[in-house]
Amino acid sequence: MVFLTRLTDEARIAIDNIADTIRSGATPTIRLGVTGLSRSGKTVFLSALVHNLIHGGRLPLFDAYAGGRLTGARLQPQPDDAVPRFDYEAHIKDLVENRIWPQSTRRIRQLRITIEYESASGWKRRFGRGRLNLDIVDYPGEWLLDLALLGKSYARWSRDSLAMSRQPHRAALAGPWHEELGKSDALAAAQEDDARRLAAAFTAYLHAARADEHALSMLPPGRFLMPGDLDGSPALTFAPLDLAPGAPIARDTLAAMMERRYESYRNHVVKPFFRDHFARLDRQIVLVDMLAALNAGPAAIADLESALADVLACFRPGRASWLAGILGRRTDRILFAATKADHVHHADHDNLAQLLRRLVSKAADRAAFSGANVKVVAMAAIRATCEVSVKRDGHSLPAIAGIPMRGETVRSHGKKTEIYDGETEIALFPGDLPDDPDSIFEPVSPPSSLSSKVNLNAGEEDALALRFLRFRPPKLEKTAAGLTLSLPHIRLDQVLDYLIGDRLQ
Numbered sequence: 468m469v470f471l472t473r474l475t476d477e478a479r480i481a482i483d484n485i486a487d488t489i490r491s492g493a494t495p496t497i498r499l500g501v502t503g504l505s506r507s508g509k510t511v512f513l514s515a516l517v518h519n520l521i522h523g524g525r526l527p528l529f530d531a532y533a534g535g536r537l538t539g540a541r542l543q544p545q546p547d548d549a550v551p552r553f554d555y556e557a558h559i560k561d562l563v564e565n566r567i568w569p570q571s572t573r574r575i576r577q578l579r580i581t582i583e584y585e586s587a588s589g590w591k592r593r594f595g596r597g598r599l600n601l602d603i604v605d606y607p608g609e610w611l612l613d614l615a616l617l618g619k620s621y622a623r624w625s626r627d628s629l630a631m632s633r634q635p636h637r638a639a640l641a642g643p644w645h646e647e648l649g650k651s652d653a654l655a656a657a658q659e660d661d662a663r664r665l666a667a668a669f670t671a672y673l674h675a676a677r678a679d680e681h682a683l684s685m686l687p688p689g690r691f692l693m694p695g696d697l698d699g700s701p702a703l704t705f706a707p708l709d710l711a712p713g714a715p716i717a718r719d720t721l722a723a724m725m726e727r728r729y730e731s732y733r734n735h736v737v738k739p740f741f742r743d744h745f746a747r748l749d750r751q752i753v754l755v756d757m758l759a760a761l762n763a764g765p766a767a768i769a770d771l772e773s774a775l776a777d778v779l780a781c782f783r784p785g786r787a788s789w790l791a792g793i794l795g796r797r798t799d800r801i802l803f804a805a806t807k808a809d810h811v812h813h814a815d816h817d818n819l820a821q822l823l824r825r826l827v828s829k830a831a832d833r834a835a836f837s838g839a840n841v842k843v844v845a846m847a848a849i850r851a852t853c854e855v856s857v858k859r860d861g862h863s864l865p866a867i868a869g870i871p872m873r874g875e876t877v878r879s880h881g882k883k884t885e886i887y888d889g890e891t892e893i894a895l896f897p898g899d900l901p902d903d904p905d906s907i908f909e910p911v912s913p914p915s916s917l918s919s920k921v922n923l924n925a926g927e928e929d930a931l932a933l934r935f936l937r938f939r940p941p942k943l944e945k946t947a948a949g950l951t952l953s954l955p956h957i958r959l960d961q962v963l964d965y966l967i968g969d970r971l972q
């Protein structure tokens with residue numbers, strides 16, 4: 468928290484928190500931060516959480532619910548009028564009726580859900596039912612990485628971006644941008660055309676690095692990939708330059724123009740995002756797609772580790788107190804969740820959590836989460852697969868079955884690529900995740916375990932080239948009375964219990 472110690476910012480956060488408390492009246496409020504890079508599963512998690520609360524899910528490990536003390540949950544108008552509402556109904560329609568996943572989030576959205584409960588204590592029950600507001604914000608994951616820019620000058624950001632783009636796994640992707648850089652003179656007179664050309668080449672490099680096969684995470688500035696309402700705006704016409712270390716930036720040069728725009732991006736785009744949403748959270752769940760990074764290999768894992776370290780450095784952990792709750796607001800519980808655990812067999816869930824624990828351990832140590840309670844789990848907000856046992860060479864193998872999304876492909880050894888039609892169910896033996904968390908940073912080891920994927924459905928005997936399949940959302944079962952059951956999940960109940968259970972006592 469080096470960059471947000473300015474008194475005006477802290478005062479603004481405190482004022483917003485007081486306004487919040489007044490607006491909520493007597494009802495206590497938890498602001499839950501759902502933090503995750505792009506495609507980590509934030510929108511799906513939020514939709515599933517609300518659906519299970521409102522619809523009444525299978526939540527045996529969510530104590531207040533399992534004990535029958537949760538008497539109601541309903542959506543309310545969101546507290547900040549300036550932020551559009553999270554489109555819960557549209558997402559659920561997509562997931563449940565159309566059985567498709569939501570689109571990438573393009574703008575910030577907010578939701579308030581009010582939970583009514585009966586206290587576990589007989590004494591408190593005498594005062595009537597308790598109520599708790601849960602406020603949640605959804606946003607494009609790309610924007611998260613901008614937080615690291617708050618602590619960096621333009622010169623430092625330029626240096627870091629260039630050094631990163633010269634790493635072996637990025638250099639080829641950055642080639643065209645480097646070429647444009649070679650043609651420009653940072654100390655020449657500022658020309659709009661140069662700025663536009665460089666910004667376009669830099670943005671193209673960020674897009675290439677994000678592609679599935681590379682799955683890189685460190686890609687700021689976030690609005691270059693997901694501009695939101697800045698689409699086409701000149702605010703995004705800047706890029707890093709190759710500046711001599713320590714050399715001053717003279718006025719009216721290309722470098723000065725870029726620096727000015729970078730500063731304006733930090734002040735007018737990144738800072739409000741941090742101050743209005745990120746600095747005022749009581750609880751945090753950090754969603755991490757370990758499997759996508761494991762599939763892409765050690766470079767993607769190392770990149771994910773650095774990206775998470777940058778994000779965690781911006782947390783404001785601390786012990787909750789009534790005063791801190793109103794003024795400073797500190798995050799007193801942080802949950803790290805490896806998402807999409809339904810892609811591996813349950814026997815591997817502990818391993819998956821272990822890998823995530825290892826990935827965030829250094830960053831968590833550095834961020835010194837003093838006073839905050841930290842936990843790590845493997846979860847699936849929506850379970851799209853089921854577990855089956857498949858016979859192979861006389862052995863029973865633990866496999867998962869589901870319907871791959873239309874257009875998903877798998878290339879089997881020596882055979883032609885199979886393209887799925889979105890209707891056919893298949894069984895996969897996902898292989899075992901490595902037992903040794905350190906091995907995922909080493910060159911060949913991590914994918915080898917996953918790459919032993921075998922398509923058992925079509926009678927395939929060959930090992931398949933590694934491919935992380937996306938399954939369609941599940942078809943919801945109905946009860947004998949014809950009622951549709953809520954979305955199936957893995958450990959969403961434990962997650963809820965950890966994040967809000969203590970406030971429903």
Ligand SMILES: Nc1nc2c(ncn2[C@@H]2O[C@H](COP(=O)(O)OP(=O)(O)OP(=O)(O)O)[C@@H](O)[C@H]2O)c(=O)[nH]1
Pocket residue numbers: 503504505506507508509510511512568569570571572573606607608609806807808809810846847848849850851852937938
């Ligand atoms: N099987 C399975 N897939 C999931 C789950 N959660 C997310 N996914 C997959 O991951 C993709 C991304 O999930 P989102 O919730 O849209 O991710 P996000 O973090 O909101 O992404 P951005 O909006 O781009 O920041 C989905 O389209 C699904 O393919 C899950 O619980 N199970």
Ligand SMILES: [Mg+2]
Pocket residue numbers: 509510511570571572605606607608
């Ligand atoms: Mg989203």
